[in-house]
Amino acid sequence: MSVITPLQALPIEELRQRSSTKWRRYPAEVLPLFVAETDFPMADSITRVLARAVQLGDTGYTPPDPGIRDAYAGFARRRFGWTVDPSRIRTTCDVMMGVVELLRKVTQPGDRVIVTPPVYPPFYECIPEAGAVVERVPLIENESGWHLDLPGIEAALAGGARAVLLCNPHNPTGTVHSRETLAALADLAAGFGATVISDEIHAPLVHPGILFTPFLDASPAAARIGYTVASASKAYNLAGLKCALMITASDDTARVVRSLPDEVEWRTGLFGALAAVAAFAEESDPWLDALRATLDDNRRLLAELLAEHIPGARYRVPDAGFLAWVDLSTLGWGDNPAVKILRDAKVALHLGPLFGEEGKGHVRINFGCSPAVLREAVERIGALVRT
Structure with a gap:
């Protein structure tokens, strides 16, 4: 080794x-x-691709397929053992923008969306931006770590909440939820006809000895009712370049993402897409x-x-x-x-x-x-x- x-x-x-x-x-x-x-x-592979783009004056509009779908599918297979269909990936500007657009599709104005505080502050802003209402179900901490409060989430769903905005790995606690926990969450959401949107922006940075499970890979129910939003921006320090991925694992959820306005995808930055392709390549x-x-x-x-x-x-x-x-x-x-x-x-x-x-x-x-x-x-x- x-x-x-x-x-x-x-x-x-x-x-x-x-x-x-x-x-x-x-x-x-x-x-x-x-x-x-x-x-x-910065990773040398990213530096080279961006330097070449500047040299060429390659600063125009992002093409329909800059290669990021295949690049991410390869990355997910290598790093997580997760098989992603590249045709079920669309891009947008950043993760929070992707979350807002998805929430607009899967909720109605006034619907409640569950968050699990303490949690990334923009979660509290993107839900109202989409016309929905924040419902707090705090994490539970015990001797073994931080955990989703599954009974609390079940009660919120039973009370009418229509979606869960999940952070996995969790920001700020750094918690990686287990496959069993994610599968249980998916079963709860499916049972109440609700949706889970999983922010997985920190997934490339899971530490040694910790197994990361993408939400969509947790169970058949998760694949059926879930959406993942991801980006290279945190791991590779690319936040200013503006590129995120919206990923699905079923025909129904893929249709929802395909129904988003073309402008959602046009917001992807060309430099962000070029950098993400390089970041997700095996070379990096x-x-x-x-x-x-x-x-x-x-x-x-x-x-x-x-x-x-x-x-x-x-x-x-x-x-x-x-x-x-x-x-x-x-x-x-x-x-x-x-x-x-x-x-x-x-x-x-x-x-x-x-x-x-x-x-x-x-x-x-x-x-x-x-x-x-x-x-x-x-x-x-x-x-x-x-x-």
Whole structure:
């Protein structure tokens, strides 16, 4: 078995030359560990394809099939053991736009859509944008981790909820739901004639020893009533290039996606499509494996740093991704401790309450950075504990 060399983050002096939100929202003395951008060099295969496009002036409209359907099907087969029919994939601008368009098709104005907080803040915005109403069924935490509250979801469906907006892997907890859990969710939804839309944007970043199950592959019922929305943007740091995939696994759901207006697909960015094709190609797998090795190291390093410098912090090492959900409520820094941390430690973290009521006293930390930056950030916060 070959040894995987972890990916090295770029020097912070170079990162500060970037013009993205992570590096422009706050002044230079602030360490930015908030928004879900990572600090690593782009995969060579993606750099080459984008550089060639710029050289050619290839900046026009996205073609009907830029190759992303076949590229993603190959990626899903290699990485997840999942067989995807390329003809059942359409693209759009980004994952949340795909979610909104699907919700408009599968719900009526005023219908309730279940979310499982603490959860990605745009979930609370995209559901009303589609004309529906948010229904909260919080995750349950116990000694073994975070879990869907299946009885709570059943009660909400029995009460008339028409869809579940699932986050798998879950943001911010990093939870990867088991095949059994997903199959049970699918059975519940099917039994009440409801739909599940699964945001699987963090799926490429599942950590070693964790088995990821795509929702549509969880069971025949999941394939029949589910939709998956995915993108290369989180794993390969391509959020600014605008390309997401809407994936189905049955004739009925495929017809729904095909019925979306052509403009939904026209919103796909050409650079996003070109970059995604390169990202999902087998050539990029070694880069992805190197990134996963780095994130695996960092998620464990963060546990050590918190224990050393902020012993009151409560953190469960995530199953996937580069985001850490940390409970700081014992420190007495109020419902939104990220405010004090930004002001006094000059470290920007994501605001816990934005993820729902369950986020009070919490912060989300982006550990997709160098160990040195992660260490300095935690040390700065730890200094507040000692004062």
